[in-house]
Amino acid sequence: MPSTMHSKLPGYAPVRPGQGxxxxxxxxxxxxxxxxSGKYFALNAVGARVWELVADxxxxxxxxxxxxxxxxxxxxxxxxDLTQLLLELEERRLVEIDxxxxxx
Amino acid sequence: MLSASSAEAAxxxxxxxxxxxxxxxxxxxxxxxxxxxxxxxxxxxxxxTFECSTMAPMLPGHEAARFVExxxxxxxxxxxxxxxxxxxxxSLPGAFDWYFWPDRIVCHLHIPSLEERMxxxxxxxxxxxxxxxxxIPALHASAVEIDDEAVAFLGTNRGGKSTLAVSFMQAGxxxxxxxxxxxxxxxxxxxxxxxxxxxxLWPEQAERLLDNCGVLEFVHADIRKYRVPVGDCFGxxxxxxxxxxxxYLPERRDADGSARTVDIAPLGPRDALKELxxxxxxxxxxxxxxxxxxxxxxxxxxxRQVPVRxxxxxxxxxxxxxxxxxxRADLDRLRASERRxxxxxxxxx
Numbered sequence: 001m002p003s004t005m006h007s008k009l010p011g012y013a014p015v016r017p018g019q020g021x022x023x024x025x026x027x028x029x030x031x032x033x034x035x036x037s038g039k040y041f042a043l044n045a046v047g048a049r050v051w052e053l054v055a056d057x058x059x060x061x062x063x064x065x066x067x068x069x070x071x072x073x074x075x076x077x078x079x080x081d082l083t084q085l086l087l088e089l090e091e092r093r094l095v096e097i098d099x100x101x102x103x104x
Numbered sequence: 105m106l107s108a109s110s111a112e113a114a115x116x117x118x119x120x121x122x123x124x125x126x127x128x129x130x131x132x133x134x135x136x137x138x139x140x141x142x143x144x145x146x147x148x149x150x151x152x153t154f155e156c157s158t159m160a161p162m163l164p165g166h167e168a169a170r171f172v173e174x175x176x177x178x179x180x181x182x183x184x185x186x187x188x189x190x191x192x193x194x195s196l197p198g199a200f201d202w203y204f205w206p207d208r209i210v211c212h213l214h215i216p217s218l219e220e221r222m223x224x225x226x227x228x229x230x231x232x233x234x235x236x237x238x239x240i241p242a243l244h245a246s247a248v249e250i251d252d253e254a255v256a257f258l259g260t261n262r263g264g265k266s267t268l269a270v271s272f273m274q275a276g277x278x279x280x281x282x283x284x285x286x287x288x289x290x291x292x293x294x295x296x297x298x299x300x301x302x303x304x305l306w307p308e309q310a311e312r313l314l315d316n317c318g319v320l321e322f323v324h325a326d327i328r329k330y331r332v333p334v335g336d337c338f339g340x341x342x343x344x345x346x347x348x349x350x351x352y353l354p355e356r357r358d359a360d361g362s363a364r365t366v367d368i369a370p371l372g373p374r375d376a377l378k379e380l381x382x383x384x385x386x387x388x389x390x391x392x393x394x395x396x397x398x399x400x401x402x403x404x405x406x407x408r409q410v411p412v413r414x415x416x417x418x419x420x421x422x423x424x425x426x427x428x429x430x431x432r433a434d435l436d437r438l439r440a441s442e443r444r445x446x447x448x449x450x451x452x453x
Contacts (some may be wrong), residue, residue, distance in 0.1 A: 020395025021397075022396065022400055022401060023400075024400050024401050024403070024404025024405070025404060026373030026376075026395065026404055026406065026407055026408070027373050027407070028373065029372070029373045029374055031373075031374065031377050031400060031404060033396070033397050033400045035396040035397060036394075040377075040378075040381070040400070042374040042377075065278060071145060
């Protein structure tokens, strides 16, 4: 089981797609439009899998567990990269990370 | 021909029954305006009417336009869009204002000498905007019919979309469109709609590609391209929409010194999306016509079904047969890959 607290994100926090975005599946990749800014973003195949889990409302820990189970990747690096990706997506208002959720 | 219709008359819905009607982009357009382009007459019930007026239509409650800029690219073609409850107004300041209802387009022409420009705008930006409002975005592309399917060539710098279309037409393939390709999603697939039976070719293109260009007219005094009617003297025109098989992004290389091969390579989804977005017709205006994100969803769905390929080929009319052969071979490969049986299904059987 992954740790419940990452460097900057609580593992129990649910992650959801942001309100002001539209995304589309491009096969292996995902394209996201931030409506207010009109900016487009693209996620590669790994990022697209993260986005799929985000769309399901998974928590940070659930996303991390899924990624570790599906990809041959070092756990520490996976956690670091995932945290960075989620924080970047949050900064661009493409996802919402609910830090107020109760740790079950 | 400008009609000096009164403001009241111009604001009334409907159209005179005797108005001639034409097929264009899968729509039936009724108008008294003397269209110079080679449009096919239609006897179907009109989807919309078009009229040109010297006066602005009456818009109750509309005090002043609150236009937002909705264009990009070369000045001075800046469009401004005002979306009112019942009508969208697109303005090209100092030239004309366009009013779009669900079944009617009115152009308020400020300068009568721009009448020819107005027709070009009608058959380009105005109708693509009208289609976008119906959920039918358009690409800046030519397309021809090959084996009952549409094959499109996106408009790119030095790409030669019309040259490629003409090349296939010379081999007997019907033209679907020369410049604007509306794409309709229906029943889980995507169809390219027919434009109208006309090509626009530069004089040197026409001279190289057509046997007789002596009787051709220029599109406009400022646009030194020939208007080439399709059907009577050259080529044939597709009978209706066709399923979109493939979109090519043509890139013409200088033939001297470099390799003379024709290269076709698939575009990754991200690059393909970028190209479709960039090569949409009147991209910002079209995006403004519909809720944000609609186009992204449309192009995303399209890309899950229709491949986009980069087509790199040497410049020169003598290379066109090789380009055609390469495209045919590529289309055969695409079809074969679709027909290939799924090995998992074979095992289960």
